[in-house]
Amino acid sequence: MSKPYVLGIDIGGTNTVFGIVDARGVVIASASIKTAKHNNINDYIDELYTEAMRLLEANDAVDKVHGIGIGAPNANYFTGVIEDGVNLPWPTPIPLAQLVSDKFGIPVAITNDANAAAIGEMTYGAARGLKDFIMITLGTGVGSGIVINGQLVYGHDGFAGELGHVIVKRNNGRLCGCGRTGCLEAYCSATGVARTAREFLEVRTEPSLLRNLPIEDITSKDVYDAAIAGDKLAKDIFEYTGTILGEAFADFTVFSSPEAIILFGGLAKSGDLLMKPLKNAMEKNMMPIFKGKVKILLSELKEADAAVLGASALGWEAKPMVTIVPPAVPVITPPVK
Numbered sequence: 001m002s003k004p005y006v007l008g009i010d011i012g013g014t015n016t017v018f019g020i021v022d023a024r025g026v027v028i029a030s031a032s033i034k035t036a037k038h039n040n041i042n043d044y045i046d047e048l049y050t051e052a053m054r055l056l057e058a059n060d061a062v063d064k065v066h067g068i069g070i071g072a073p074n075a076n077y078f079t080g081v082i083e084d085g086v087n088l089p090w091p092t093p094i095p096l097a098q099l100v101s102d103k104f105g106i107p108v109a110i111t112n113d114a115n116a117a118a119i120g121e122m123t124y125g126a127a128r129g130l131k132d133f134i135m136i137t138l139g140t141g142v143g144s145g146i147v148i149n150g151q152l153v154y155g156h157d158g159f160a161g162e163l164g165h166v167i168v169k170r171n172n173g174r175l176c177g178c179g180r181t182g183c184l185e186a187y188c189s190a191t192g193v194a195r196t197a198r199e200f201l202e203v204r205t206e207p208s209l210l211r212n213l214p215i216e217d218i219t220s221k222d223v224y225d226a227a228i229a230g231d232k233l234a235k236d237i238f239e240y241t242g243t244i245l246g247e248a249f250a251d252f253t254v255f256s257s258p259e260a261i262i263l264f265g266g267l268a269k270s271g272d273l274l275m276k277p278l279k280n281a282m283e284k285n286m287m288p289i290f291k292g293k294v295k296i297l298l299s300e301l302k303e304a305d306a307a308v309l310g311a312s313a314l315g316w317e318a319k320p321m322v323t324i325v326p327p328a329v330p331v332i333t334p335p336v337k
Contacts, residue, residue, distance in 0.1 A: 003066040007052060007106075008312025010113055011035060011072035013087030013140030018052055019305075020061050021312035025124050027305055029059050041090040041099070049103050067107045068100060069314030071116025071307045073141065076158040080110055083159070087141045087177055107318035113137070113307055115152055115161070117264050117299075118145025120310030125300040126262050133260045134252055136163070137307075138267035141177070142185040142192075148256055163252060164189070168244055188245045190267050193220040196237050208233040220267060227273050238273040245274070246281025253282075253290045264299040264306050 005028070009018040012035060019030030033051055038044040056062045074084045080097025082088070101108040111119075118135035121127040127135070131150040137143040142164030146153040153160045164185040165178050173182020174195065186192050197210055197218045209226040210218060210233065226234035249261055267274065279296060286294075299306050 003064050005061050005065050006312045006315030007065050007068045008308040009070045010307035019308045031055050036089045045099055045103050065106055067315035067318030069311040070110040071113035071311040075110040075112050077111040077154055078158040107320050109314040109318040114143025115145040116310035117306040119313050120306040121262055124309055126297045130259050132258050134258045135262050138265035142189045168248055184248050188241055190220040193223055193241055194218050197223050239277045242274045242277030243281040246278040247285050249282045250285035253294050260295040260297050262297045
């Protein structure tokens with residue numbers, strides 16, 4: 001193979017992770033940059049290019065990259081455009097595939113970041129051998145990738161499977177970054193957990209380790225640390241979060257009957273703090289025909305490898321961007337009379 005590598009890029013709301021991947025699915029090397037460091041998309045791509053080239057040079061991979069695969073929020077597989085990046089700092093739409101291809105001089109393909117994680121999990125992780133599963137990413141937002149009969153579901157326009165924006169609170173729900181209210185993402189993402197913490201601290205009066213922190217600076221990691229230390233209020237936050245997530249999973253099961261729902265992301269590492277209320281609520285609200293049939297699994301791929309590997313798989317299929325120029329309108333000269 002003349003070009004034995006692809007570059008996989010996972011763009012999250014907080015960090016962008018990228019890696020060099022070979023044809024066997026081995027991540028040769030990886031690095032990251034801060035997604036929100038630049039307010040201008042071109043400045044961000046400049047830094048991405050600089051750091052990616054540094055990685056390629058350090059691993060003797062310059063001019064050996066077949067293609068680039070990118071997973072990004074609301075990235076459209078069909079058009080190469082981020083249509084509505086609600087967790088990204090740049091105005092949308094963004095013709096990301098074209099911009100990155102122009103900068104690197106390498107073919108680019110993109111998809112939703114959670115779809116990329118699903119592809120990576122299906123190829124290398126906990127979903128190997130599964131034909132029907134749902135991938136849920138619990139990060140800055142809540143992402144999802146739906147696989148039915150071995151095929152990733154894109155829908156007619158490339159945007160199918162935005163389960164993070166299913167409404168779970170119909171009345172007086174929180175405002176979500178997408179502009180709607182009551183979305184799952186507003187409650188069960190890392191930022192959602194922090195919002196719950198602030199709400200609980202304002203309406204409840206009992207002592208809590210979280211009261212030692214500036215309320216606006218509290219993160220989901222702070223809540224986890226407090227819960228591990230035995231803090232009752234922090235444990236209740238996880239109980240609240242897991243219950244909402246489990247109720248949503250019971251609803252998700254109805255439309256695709258997955259063999260498993262696979263969790264990926266920092267919040268998924270919370271152990272029984274999250275998993276116990278999640279599983280209880282899921283089974284309690286499950287339609288009887290599905291009870292006991294759907295497994296809850298944790299990703300078997302470390303850190304960002306699921307998304308990087310999934311995105312990289314697109315790199316093998318990436319083709320040069322083609323600019324479509326509309327045909328010229330013929331000039332018709334009227335006959336001379």
